[in-house]
Structure formats: structure tokens, C-alpha cells
Amino acid sequence: MTxxxxxxxxxxxxxxxxxxxxxxxxxxxxDASFRDRLVRIPTGMGKTLGVMAAWLWNRMVRCDPAWPxxxxxxxxxxxxxxxxxxxxxxxxxxxxxxxxxxxxxAGKVGVHVLMGGSDxxxxxxxxxxxxxxxxxxxxxxxxxxxxxxxxxxxxxxPSSAAAGHVTFPCG
Numbered sequence: 105m106t107x108x109x110x111x112x113x114x115x116x117x118x119x120x121x122x123x124x125x126x127x128x129x130x131x132x133x134x135d136a137s138f139r140d141r142l143v144r145i146p147t148g149m150g151k152t153l154g155v156m157a158a159w160l161w162n163r164m165v166r167c168d169p170a171w172p173x174x175x176x177x178x179x180x181x182x183x184x185x186x187x188x189x190x191x192x193x194x195x196x197x198x199x200x201x202x203x204x205x206x207x208x209x210a211g212k213v214g215v216h217v218l219m220g221g222s223d224x225x226x227x228x229x230x231x232x233x234x235x236x237x238x239x240x241x242x243x244x245x246x247x248x249x250x251x252x253x254x255x256x257x258x259x260x261x262p263s264s265a266a267a268g269h270v271t272f273p274c275g
Contacts, residue, residue, distance in 0.1 A: 107133045107161050114157045114195050115150075129154035133161045138171045152177075152191050160213070164201070185219050 108125050111133075115123035125133075128145065132154060145151050155175070162171040179185050196202035196213050203212035 105165065107157075110161055110165060111153075111157050114160065114199060115153055116195075116198050125157070126150060126154065129157065133158035138162070138168075152188050153195060156192055156195060160199070160201070164213075182219060185217060189215060189217050 107130055111125040111129060112122040115125075117123060126149065128143075129150060132143075135158075143151055143155060145154075159171060159175045162168045163173070177185075177188055179188060192215055193202055196215065201211075201213045203209055203214040205214075
């Protein structure tokens with residue numbers, strides 16, 4: 105599977121046509137090493153999906169431990185937190201990777217929202233994943249924390265699964 109195929113599966117379709125990756129999204133995913141960067145793209149150009157797909161590609165498909173175990177969005181408005189959470193959950197659900205909160209975390213991605221006035225869920229339930237502790241004071245920005253279970257062998261590759269989902273044994 106190529107990143108472009110993976111991206112289309114992650115993004116789904118719009119008006120019956122598969123969504124394809126923009127050049128910047130493919131470039132981000134194919135970067136040989138993870139590094140901090142500023143993604144300055146106009147509204148509606150797929151920043152959330154592009155960053156998440158690049159992260160998933162490198163952590164779940166390529167099993168690259170150089171990419172971080174957690175992806176964090178800090179957003180200034182509640183409505184953006186809710187919109188971003190919905191987009192992330194829908195994409196992970198299309199891939200069959202969304203952790204439902206009832207089953208084991210292995211091979212799945214949990215989405216945890218830390219937002220004033222909402223339940224933080226169980227994002228602290230996995231101490232071996234080296235997650236930070238809950239902040240003692242409210243944060244200046246509301247956040248979303250997608251998190252992965254420990255990676256498996258580097259040789260693991262995705263395989264076909266039921267209902268068109270892809271399994272990623274290294275996640």
C-alpha cells in the first residue's frame with residue numbers, strides 16, 4: 105500500500121469520489137525523519153487530515169519509532185476542538201483503528217479530549233505509555249490527544265481485514 109492509497113482510505117470519499125492527498129500531505133508523510141514544523145495551509149486544505157494521516161502512516165504502517173507515540177492538537181476554541189475530534193474519530197473509524205474504550209488498547213488509537221467542562225476519559229489509564237499526568241490547573245487551550253499502544257515488530261505490514269478495514273499489527 106502506498107501513502108496515497110492509505111490517505112484515500114483515511115479520508116474516505118466526497119460526492120462518490122475518493123479524496124486524494126495534496127502534494128504537501130504526501131511530502132509530510134514521506135519525510136525520512138520526524139521534525140517540528142509549522143503547517144501553514146489555508147482553511148479547508150486538509151491540515152487535520154494531512155497531519156493525522158502522515159502520523160498514522162509512519163507509526164502504524166511503517167512502524168517508525170522515530171515518529172512520536174502521541175499527536176496533540178492545541179486549539180483556541182471549543183467548536184474547533186469538537187470539529188477536529190469528530191474528523192479524527194471518523195477517519196480512525198474508517199480504518200478500523202478507533203479504540204472504543206471497551207476493548208484492549210493494543211493496535212488501536214484512542215482519542216482523548218481535554219476541554220474545560222468535559223470528562224477527560226481514561227487517557228491516564230496506560231502508565232507504560234509514558235503519558236503526562238493530568239494538569240493540575242486548567243490549560244490555556246483545549247486539547248485533543250490521539251494516542252497509540254506500543255508498537256510491534258518493524259517488519260509488520262498492514263493486511264486486509266473484514267469490512268474493508270486494514271489491520272496494523274505494529275500499532
